[in-house]
Amino acid sequence: xxxxxxxxYNGLIKENPTFVLTLGMCPxxxxxxxxxxxxxxxxxxxxxxxxxxxxxxxxxxxxxDGVRMPAFIVIVASFVTMVQFLMQGFLPSLYDSLGIYxxxxxxxxxxxxxxESYASKNPVIPSVFDGLGMGLGFTLAITILGALRxxxxxxxxxxxxSSALVDFSTMGFTPASIFILAPGAFFVLAMCIALMNxxxxxxxxxxxxxxxxxxxxxxxxx
Numbered sequence: 491x492x493x494x495x496x497x498x499y500n501g502l503i504k505e506n507p508t509f510v511l512t513l514g515m516c517p518x519x520x521x522x523x524x525x526x527x528x529x530x531x532x533x534x535x536x537x538x539x540x541x542x543x544x545x546x547x548x549x550x551x552x553x554x555d556g557v558r559m560p561a562f563i564v565i566v567a568s569f570v571t572m573v574q575f576l577m578q579g580f581l582p583s584l585y586d587s588l589g590i591y592x593x594x595x596x597x598x599x600x601x602x603x604x605x606e607s608y609a610s611k612n613p614v615i616p617s618v619f620d621g622l623g624m625g626l627g628f629t630l631a632i633t634i635l636g637a638l639r640x641x642x643x644x645x646x647x648x649x650x651x652s653s654a655l656v657d658f659s660t661m662g663f664t665p666a667s668i669f670i671l672a673p674g675a676f677f678v679l680a681m682c683i684a685l686m687n688x689x690x691x692x693x694x695x696x697x698x699x700x701x702x703x704x705x706x707x708x709x710x711x712x
Contacts, residue, residue, distance in 0.1 A: 493619075494615065494616065497616055497619035497620040497622070497623045498619055498622065498626070500623055500624075501620065501622070501624035501625070501626060501627040501628075502623055503627075505624075506627040506628075506630075506631055506686070507600045507624055507627055507628045507631070508631030508632060508635075508679075509682055510686065512683070513598075513599045513600045513603060514598050514599055516591070516594065516598075517531055517594065517595075517598065517632070518631070518632050518635065518675075519672070519676065520591055520675075521588055521591050521632070521636075522632050522635040522639055522675060523640065524637075524639070524644075525633055525637040525647065525648050526587075526636070526648060526649070526650060527587055527636055528632040528633035528635060528637070529629065529633050530581070530584045530588055531632060532625070532626075532628050532629025532633060533629055534577065534588075534592060534595065535595055535598060535600070535601065535628055536625025536626060537569070537573055538566060538569045538573060538595055538601060539600070539621035539622070539625040540618055540621040540622050540625060541569045542562070542565050542566045542601060542609070543604060543605065543608070543609040543620060543621035545565050546609040547609045547610070547612060547613060547617035547618075549561075549565075550609070550612075558606075558610060559602075559606070563596065563597075563602070565605075566595075566596050566601055566605070570592070570593060570595045570596045573592070574592050583650075600628060604620060604621060604624055631682070634682065635675070635679060638678050639669045639670055639674055639675065639678050642665065642666055642669040642674075642678075643666060643667055643670030643671075644665050644667075644670055645657065645658040645663045646658065
């Protein structure tokens with residue numbers, strides 16, 4: 491498989507950061523009350539992942555080992571600040587909805603994990619596709635979680651407050667409001683992970699193995 495395509499497949503399916511590696515659980519559980527929130531948080535994290543992986547890979551031979559983590563945090567924080575200002579200026583309602591979880595992208599284990607385990611050890615192009623794959627995998631996962639919680643808990647799909655793509659509440663559907671509360675996040679996440687594990691077992695795939703720590707698999711190319 492082409493190396494770039496492999497990095498995309500890795501992030502989307504094989505080592506999906508939410509359903510397989512269970513990383514970034516704080517925003518995953520907190521912001522997925524709707525599909526719109528999931529898309530917003532996922533795409534914001536994807537932009538930061540791609541750009542930080544790009545810069546860290548470019549500087550991988552320059553950054554001293556002793557200060558690599560502080561350097562990574564500074565790079566990630568710079569891109570998070572840019573995304574935060576852009577979202578605040580152009581998407582204020584989404585920015586208000588996501589709240590504190592936008593600046594907390596800086597310490598998201600997915601982003602720091604990919605910086606440490608992949609971008610700091612590999613060339614630029616594979617690192618960019620690694621960030622893109624992980625970011626899209628995260629986006630897909632939390633959008634699914636948000637859509638399910640919104641559908642079951644509010645009876646809508648892609649609601650923006652004043653309107654919704656589909657509104658089942660007008661068709662006699664009675665929502666289970668617990669699913670848009672904190673316990674609902676755990677219920678839906680557990681169901682999605684169980685379904686992912688069942689599919690992987692059916693196709694003879696083993697769950698991804700976590701390395702020491704919590705920041706993603708250790709991968710290095712020659």
